[in-house]
Each structure stands twice: as C-alpha cells, then as structure tokens.
Amino acid sequence: MDYIVHILILVAIYSLLVVSLDLALGHTGLVSVAHAAFYGLGAYTSSLLAVRFGVTFGVGILAGMLVAALASFLLSMPSLRLHEDYFMIASFGFQMIVFNIFNNWTELTHGPLGIPGIPPPRILGWKIDSPLEFLLFACFFASLAYFLIIRLTKSPFGRVLHAIREDEIFAQALGKNTLRFKMIAFAISAALAALAGSVYAYYVSFIDPTSFTIMESILIMSMVIIGGAGGPWGPLIGAAMLVMLPEELRFMGFSSSIAANLRQILYGSLLVIMVIFRPRGMAGRFGFGR
Amino acid sequence: MKNFRCNGLTKSFGGVHVLTDMSVEFPTSGIVALVGPNGAGKTTLLNILTGFLRADAGRVFLGNRDLIGLSPYRISRLGIARTFQDIRLITAISVIENVLLSRPNQTREHLLSALFYFGVPAEEVQNHETALKFLRAVGLEEHSGILAGELSYGQQKLLTLACCMATEAHILLLDEPMAGVHPKAALQIQNLLRGLRNEGKLVIFIEHDLAVVRQVAEYLFVMDAGRIIAGGRPTEVLERPEVTEVYFG
Numbered sequence: 001m002d003y004i005v006h007i008l009i010l011v012a013i014y015s016l017l018v019v020s021l022d023l024a025l026g027h028t029g030l031v032s033v034a035h036a037a038f039y040g041l042g043a044y045t046s047s048l049l050a051v052r053f054g055v056t057f058g059v060g061i062l063a064g065m066l067v068a069a070l071a072s073f074l075l076s077m078p079s080l081r082l083h084e085d086y087f088m089i090a091s092f093g094f095q096m097i098v099f100n101i102f103n104n105w106t107e108l109t110h111g112p113l114g115i116p117g118i119p120p121p122r123i124l125g126w127k128i129d130s131p132l133e134f135l136l137f138a139c140f141f142a143s144l145a146y147f148l149i150i151r152l153t154k155s156p157f158g159r160v161l162h163a164i165r166e167d168e169i170f171a172q173a174l175g176k177n178t179l180r181f182k183m184i185a186f187a188i189s190a191a192l193a194a195l196a197g198s199v200y201a202y203y204v205s206f207i208d209p210t211s212f213t214i215m216e217s218i219l220i221m222s223m224v225i226i227g228g229a230g231g232p233w234g235p236l237i238g239a240a241m242l243v244m245l246p247e248e249l250r251f252m253g254f255s256s257s258i259a260a261n262l263r264q265i266l267y268g269s270l271l272v273i274m275v276i277f278r279p280r281g282m283a284g285r286f287g288f289g290r
Numbered sequence: 291m292k293n294f295r296c297n298g299l300t301k302s303f304g305g306v307h308v309l310t311d312m313s314v315e316f317p318t319s320g321i322v323a324l325v326g327p328n329g330a331g332k333t334t335l336l337n338i339l340t341g342f343l344r345a346d347a348g349r350v351f352l353g354n355r356d357l358i359g360l361s362p363y364r365i366s367r368l369g370i371a372r373t374f375q376d377i378r379l380i381t382a383i384s385v386i387e388n389v390l391l392s393r394p395n396q397t398r399e400h401l402l403s404a405l406f407y408f409g410v411p412a413e414e415v416q417n418h419e420t421a422l423k424f425l426r427a428v429g430l431e432e433h434s435g436i437l438a439g440e441l442s443y444g445q446q447k448l449l450t451l452a453c454c455m456a457t458e459a460h461i462l463l464l465d466e467p468m469a470g471v472h473p474k475a476a477l478q479i480q481n482l483l484r485g486l487r488n489e490g491k492l493v494i495f496i497e498h499d500l501a502v503v504r505q506v507a508e509y510l511f512v513m514d515a516g517r518i519i520a521g522g523r524p525t526e527v528l529e530r531p532e533v534t535e536v537y538f539g
Contacts, residue, residue, distance in 0.1 A: 152401075156391075169362075171391075173378070286382065
C-alpha cells in the first residue's frame, strides 16, 4: 500500500512540474531545459531554510518560489530577446550552472553529500509525516497549480501567450509587449517548479544534486510532450505515464543499473514515437511537429 | 490629427540599397496608395515605419514624437497598426478570438487581474460586441466560432483587416491587402478602406493593381529603387512620364 501511495505522491509532484513547464513550453512556446534547475532551487532554498534556520514550510516554500522567479529573470531578461533556439541554449547553460552550484558550493549545499534531515512540514501543529498525509499535501499543491494555470490560460492573458506561441510578430503588431508576457510566464513556470521542489524535499527529507540534473529537465519535458501540451489533462497523463511505466521494469527482474538505462531508452523511444506519430501528445492542444 | 512623416530613411541589406535618403509626409487622413515595382522598397518602408526593421539612417515622426528605436508594440500602441504581405493570424484559435486579441488595453491581460478578477468584466462583454461588429464589417460574423486556420485565403485576409481595425489605430498600414483574393472580396476590402477614410483614419496601402489605386486612393506615392519618384493625386501622378517609364518601360 505504501508503495502505491509513494508512486501517487511522485505522480502528484511530477504533475506539478509538468503543469508548470506546460505554461512556458506548451502555452507560450518557450523551449527550456532548465526546469530541473528551478525545481532544485525550490528544494534547496526551502531545505536550507528549514535545516539551518528552522523556518516553517510555508515561508520556505514562498522563499523557494521567489528565488526561482528571480533566477528566471536572470535567464529570461537577456535571452528571451533572442530567437527561441538561442533561448533553449541559454537555458541549457543555466541548468548546468545551477547544477554545478548545487554540486560544488559545498559550504552551502554540502555538494554531493546533499542535505539530510529536512523536517516534515507542520500545519497549525499537525505534522505531515505519513505517506497518505503527504499524498494529500502534494495533491493540494498540484491542484492549486492546475487551478492557477487554467485560470491564467483561459483569460485574455493566456490568449496573448497563445498568440506568442503561434506568431510573436503578429502579437507585437497588435501592441502586445511580448517580452514582458514571456518573462512573466517563464517566472510563474519557474516559481511553480520551485514549489514542486519544496514539496519533494519535504517528502523525501533528503536532497542531493542528482535529483536536479539535465536528465530530469528532459524527463519533465518528455512528460509535457507525451501527455500533450496546452490541454487540461495532458500534464496529468504525461506525469502518470512516465512515473508508472518505468516502475513495471522493477517487476521484470532487471537489475537496478540495467533498469535505469532501460528507463532512458523507454523515455527516448516514447518521445520519438510521439513526435512522429502524435505531435499533440496523448491529450494536447498544441503540437510539436512544426 | 498628428502628422506622420519620415525624413532621410536609408536602409541597405548587405550591399543592396533598399531605401535611399527617403522622405515622405503623409496626409493626416485619407487613403494613400504606395506603388512601385518589386524591390522598390515598399515593404521595407512599412517595416521601418512600424518598428519591425531598423533604418540605417533617417527618422520617422508621428507629430513631434520620434518613432525610431521604439519597439513594434510601442508604435502599435501609438495608434499605428499594420497587416503583413503574408497572412499573419493565430490559426489555432477561433476567428473571434483573433479579433478579441487585437483589442487594446484589456484589464485581464494583466497578470493580477487575470488571476484574481472573478466574473467577466463589462469591458470584455463590450469587446465581444465590438469584435462581432468588426467581423460583420468584413462579412465573417457567421464564421466567428470556427478556427481561423479553417478560413479560406481570402477570408483570412479579411480577418487580418478586422484585427487591424480592432486595434482602434488611427493609422493603418496594409501590405497588399487585396493580393490573391477573389474580386468580390477585393471589392469588399475597397469599401472597407473607404469606410475607414470616412471615419477620419489614415490608410496607407501597398498595391500593384493600378486600376484599384485609381478607384480607391486619394493620394499616391510611387517608389522606385528605394526612392519616392512621384506623389500626388493618382490621376495626375499616373500620367507622369517618369511613372509610366517605371511601369511600362
């Protein structure tokens, strides 16, 4: 039972990550491979505040989101003026820099040793430490993010994001400050990824840099593409598929090292198949087969 | 109304001079045609006037305001809207959403209003009515709910015009609005241009069909090799030998 709940918690955390990336990638057309960096910034900020200063989880989560949003401006302000391919390259560089900070700034992050002993969150004296309680905790934040994104994307604000995705020049000709819209969408996307990072850190109570590599960014991007970008159910389907499918490998008798490699092959193959045969993913509104 | 003009515009691509020290002053309202052979620099001029291209030298003024260096969205917000030679629309959203997108100063285009304004603001109800009015004007009201990508080429051209009008701009720059459309749709566009003129707007359009220019335009500028070679009333200008030389050799 605990194993199933654990998987469901991971689905909820990844749903939050996927829905946040979907705002940038699916709705606005910003191809970023730095999502794991923002996920890590949230996890490290809230963990360090909790472990070193005993800061409560609410403040820790908000601080993580703020740090990620500010970091997103550092990336987006210079690079979103450029062509979208250059933005992707800049996001790759950003991901590598942030990972190296996690890995090498040992005085702050303990480097590869990670940060152990992250205390479970408390709400008005209620300590959240059982798997079922964590499931509710993670689902609450995932639902909140879903609500936020749906509200944004169904509004005139979201209509401008869709216009930027389809034809930025047309949006500019209509008087839309597309750079501002892109920076805001990217900052919200980063802040929600940081929220997922904080929830993850409180859940596992130990974090290290290996959870925030570029492979993680690619996994999250694969979830968006396979689930389907821009649609309400796409993120949930993508997260559930890519969290649950590899779990099957555990029951097929493969050793953990082989299973890990098979997982990468599975993600890669699914991605290629979807882009070729179903560019809108399982339940997407926008395609990637341009 | 503010006076729209440019002085000494120069633009080269590599070694090719597309605009050479070009100056022109447009009337404050009316229909102005911009004609000239391919490569004369008409679209380049439109791109510079709307901020999509930077001139190598020269200035563009709206009243006393210098527009050089302003981004396209700022120029659009000053009341200068445009269409493009290639159709530019958001094909994945509905026809009416394209027009709604074009409406200026929308409250819920701001992040906090989008998140925390519950219900539909009166402004959006009004914008919906206005969008339908523009669609009616271009004959697309009954198609308002379908995806813009499902319209025919001619209908898409009409929709771009509706979007341009929906910005409430005073100056409309239209790059070949009648190219490739059915003669019936072209007539409809001509009537729309006259309607805009009657509202006191300035419409500047690029056109190759001189018969259309004679019928619709009140002023005509002829361009060749990056310069204005003639300007004035179409009937007079089209009789000038330098213009017939450019067109008929």
